[in-house]
Amino acid sequence: MSDLIRSTRDVIIRTPDAKAAADFYQRVLGLAVTQRVGDIVGFETGTLQLFVEQGDALPAVLDFLVQDVQATKARLVAAGCVVVEENPNIPRCYVRDPFGLTFNLGQR
Numbered sequence: 534m535s536d537l538i539r540s541t542r543d544v545i546i547r548t549p550d551a552k553a554a555a556d557f558y559q560r561v562l563g564l565a566v567t568q569r570v571g572d573i574v575g576f577e578t579g580t581l582q583l584f585v586e587q588g589d590a591l592p593a594v595l596d597f598l599v600q601d602v603q604a605t606k607a608r609l610v611a612a613g614c615v616v617v618e619e620n621p622n623i624p625r626c627y628v629r630d631p632f633g634l635t636f637n638l639g640q641r
Contacts, residue, residue: 538605539641543582543596551587558583591617591635594627598641602626605638 548554555574558564564583568575572587599605602624609628610616617627617635626638 538597538599541596545584545594547586547588547591551585554585595636597636598639600641602638602640
């Protein structure tokens with residue numbers, strides 16, 4: 534594989550009630566808030582950085598970095614993956630593999 538995929542330490546969840554989720558992670562789990570940008574709240578967990586975003590519910594989304602997002606996306610779709618959501622303005626390219634794992638492809 535010429536375009537190696539490398540993970541970041543970011544995990545994103547999206548929920549219709551991001552305020553309640555953020556309150557839970559901060560108050561119940563005791564995670565420290567590291568960022569607040571728009572509808573997204575980031576938490577330091579130790580090994581991972583958890584982001585909570587307002588919106589339609591999605592399973593946990595891992596973050597992968599690649600050299601060429603478009604080429605990797607095309608290769609993954611040809612292998613049976615599905616593009617769940619794409620917005621180059623964020624940038625965001627959520628892909629779900631045939632086994633149910635959802636991940637974002639980001640530019641390395």
